[in-house]
Amino acid sequence: MGSNLTQLPPAPASLSESGAASWKSDIVSGFLVFLIAMPLCLGIAMASGFPPVAGILTAVVGGVLTTWMGSARLTIKGPAAGLIAIAIGAVQELGGGDMRLGYRRALATIAIAAVVQILFAVLRSGKLGDFFPSSVVHGMLAAIGVIIFSKQAHTLLGVTPQAKAPFALLAEIPQSLSRMNPEIALIGLVSLVLIFGHLFLSKRVAVLKRVPAPLLVLMAAVPMGLFFDLDHEHTFTWSQHVYTVGPSFLVNLPGNLLSAITFPDFSDVLSGVSLKYVAMFALVGSIESLLSAKAVDMLDPQKRRSDLDKDLLATGVGNLICGLLGGLPMISEIVRSSANITYGAKSRLSNFFHGLFLLLFVAFAPMLIHRIPLAALAAMLIFTGVRLASPSEFVKTFRIGAEQLVIFTFTLVVTLATDLLVGVAAGIALKTVVHLFNGAPMGSLFRPEIETHHGEGRVVLRVRHAAVFTNYLTIKKHLLQQSGATHVELDLSHARLVDHTTMERLHELEHEFAQQGRHFRILGLEQHRSLSEHPLAARKKPAGANLGLTS
Structure with a gap:
């Protein structure tokens, strides 16, 4: 798409649309999206090997700062589950076993990738969202879903897995089931039932659509954590086995947001491994963000179209700030954005208010966040992973064509066996071969x-x-x-x-x-x-x- 489409009005004029007639709706939608975003930001950060507050920092930057730069009016910017696999890979590979060092070196790759994204925007590369084949993109997203599930299933059960790779993590799930921590697993399973039950019942009970599912999970999980006294380390006996629980099963936040600021380590940024992750953050992040912005445009009741180059510029600038201050990379996130529209957002102010509410909550109520069990966050991420890799995605792809299912599955398997960049490249190569087989010169x-x-x-x-x-x-x-x-x-x-x-x-x-x-x-x-x-x-x-x- 990009700037070839009808040009949008400049920012000051577009903000006039969010006057007295809409700002109240934007506050309401921003608050409801904040309730969804807060636990997801924490969970995505922890699943990525980053400190939990890094996810909040990214959403605050995406809401409070980049709101005024991007043209995508109803998108919510923040950390995305789709980048978890890249982020955790960067932390583990660049740290060589030292997670703190890996985190700081990963920040450096995020900052450099952000510069690449800004360059993409300047070169008007928003049209790249139209290049990548649908079956390859969906295969990549399904692989991300499997990766999320393979890692978070163990966290939900209160077990630390031995394996690192997705296939090995999946194979280790039966062993984790046999070693699960009963109290932690109960919190996780109740959270899982609530979030999937909400999906099922909200299709039949209209009023449930207005209630954020993550809020229901927190309303159950936090009291359960208090009941099990997770704030204090202790042991308990269940079926003749002794288990340990304590603060390590809760979200750990610093005393204030300023103390969470972490600066990147650029000492290894020119290595082959770092450049690989720069490419993955820049390409996969840009593709996901562009596709999400396009999808949100289709959902916009007013059918407004975004300048994707301008939106990519805002994303790049936001990622540069996040990389320099200790945050995760951001994109225009589809789940929160679609919820934003459902809750009645009228303008980009809803993204601003969502970021502002997150900032205020972390600034004035960090101890409430500390009460959230990690198993509850794992349940939310498993829900996201299952949605990305749902069997229905395979069925929908097959209905489009058997050759699309082959490309989809091939991309998924190669991504799981290698990494996202190789998986996408392999999917594109296979699709090109299929075209030649079907007679394209x-x-x-x-x-x-x-x-x-x-x-x-x-x-x-x-x-x-x-x-x-x-x-x-x-x-x-x-x-x-x-x-x-x-x-x-x-x-x-x-x-x-x-x-x-x-x-x-x-x-x-x-x-x-x-x-x-x-x-x-x-x-x-x-x-x-x-x-x-x-x-x-x-x-x-x-x-x-x-x-x-x-x-």
Whole structure:
């Protein structure tokens, strides 16, 4: 997307939309999102190998500071579960066993990655959100979900696992079940039942949709922690086994936010390992943030469109501040953003208020946060992980096409076996091979052959050979250049292959044209065979069909 779309008004004018008619709604939505964000920020930070307060710091920066820079009006910026795997990997690899050193060196990679994100924004790379294939992105997110589940299942049971890698952590779950700490596991299981029960019941009881599920979990878990006296280390006997509980099973916060500020260690920032994590933070963080901002735009009741380059700039600046002060990397986070819209947010002030409430709570009530059991945070993260890697994601992907499921699964498995960067690269490589197998000429993969035919108030663009994810950005550029035409048509009758990513992006573009009072239409798919019954499935022209390449 990016700046090729209709330009948004400058910040001072856009803030006028949040006057007396909307600021009250933004305070309410900001407060409700704060209730969701606080435990998630703590949990994400701890799962990432960072101090718990680092997650709060990131959300405060994302809300109080970057609100005034980004154009994505209804997004909530803060730490994301999708970056946990990268963050914990950076801490462990860069620290070489010293978690404190790894944390400070990880901060350095976050700061450098933030500079790269700022450079992306300056170079108007917001359009990169349209490049990555949907099946690869969803496979990556599913892998992140599995990684989160594999780590947090042990925390929920009150057990420290021996394994580090995702597959080994999954294999160790039965052993952790046999060694679980009964009191901690009870808190975790009750939290898990509450959060999944809320999901189930809120579909049937409308009023529950207004009650944040994390709030219900805290209302149960905190009293249970007090009942089990987790504030003081002690032992208890259960079924002839002696177990230890104490403050180590609770969130640990510093006395104040200023004392939590930690400066990065740049001593190892030019090493190969550091540069790998710089690339992963910059690329994966940018992709996730751009995709989330696009998804939130689709949910916006007013259907406003964001300048993704401007939003990426705000994210980069926010990440630079977080990296220099001890915070996690931030993105435009989809779960909190969708909740923000559900709770009635009208403008970007809701993001500001969510950050302000977090700042005030940490400043004036840190002891309340200290009462939160880690098992309750683990339950919330497991919920997030299960949603990312839900069996329904496999079913939805298969319905789009069997080849999409192969790419999705391949990306997931390679990511779990290696890391996110290798997994995404492997998924893209496999999708490219699938396109070649389905008849896309090698020469057209990156340079589509496009003819433009002008008429009175009407433009027809004809794409030859292939319209696939690798050349979609060029196709979109040609389409957006026709800003003076009321009617724009894309003729795909001469394309051997039109992939799912292109079909999905063209569908989004159709909505964007409609919001501008213009018409966009796709032509020439009558002779193509759909690879599934899904309306956005890939289309392939049979080998003997007329491509009309001489017309």
